[in-house]
Amino acid sequence: MKRAGILNRHLAGAVAALGHTDQVLICDAGMPIPEGPRVVDLAFRAGVPSFAEVLDGLLAELVVEGATAAEELRSANPAAAALLEGRFPDLELVPHERLKQLSAGARLIVRTGEARPYANVLLRCGVFF
Template sequence: MKRAGILNRRLAGALAELGHGDGVLVCDAGMPIPDGPRVVDLAFRAGVPSFAEVLDGLLDELVIEGGTAAVEVTEANPDAAGLLAARVPDLRLVPHEELKRLTAGARLVVRTGEARPYANVLLRCGVFF
């Protein structure tokens, strides 16, 4: 059994399969998930686990070179916007409809129980060297 880090076996396994340039969508409970990407659904109840908890856990495990979020997050969800600005390097903001289109190219989707709007980010994996 793992001592620390992400304990969810499906999520830990999916993270181990990621490579440079792969996309990981971390999303709220309401984000439409396209067919194609592998999905690890962590949602339990509204707000549990939160977007912030899941994003922080993923960022502790992954090398991220950039990310994309919806520009609407800045007004609709300032807490999520602040978290993204502080934690995601090279953050690009696009209209929500464009973000939804981009998610089709994600390799992995991690759905949270977040119940506040626009708490979504498409992370782009980097390399550790």
């Protein structure tokens, strides 16, 4: 049994299979999930687990070279905007409709229980060397 890190076997396996430039969408409970990408649904109830908890758990295990979020985030969810801008100084902002289109190209989607709007980020995996 794993001692630490991501304990959910479905998520741990999906993370281990990611490679350079693969994309991972971490999303709130309301984000439409496109057909195609592998989905690990962690949502248990409203707010559980939170977007921040899942984001930080994944960032502890992934090398990320870029991140994209919806520009609507700043006005609709300032707390999530501050969280993302603090973690990603070069955060790219696009219209929410564009983020939904881009999410179809994700290799993995991780759905949280987050119940605040626009708490979604598309991560681009980097390499550790």
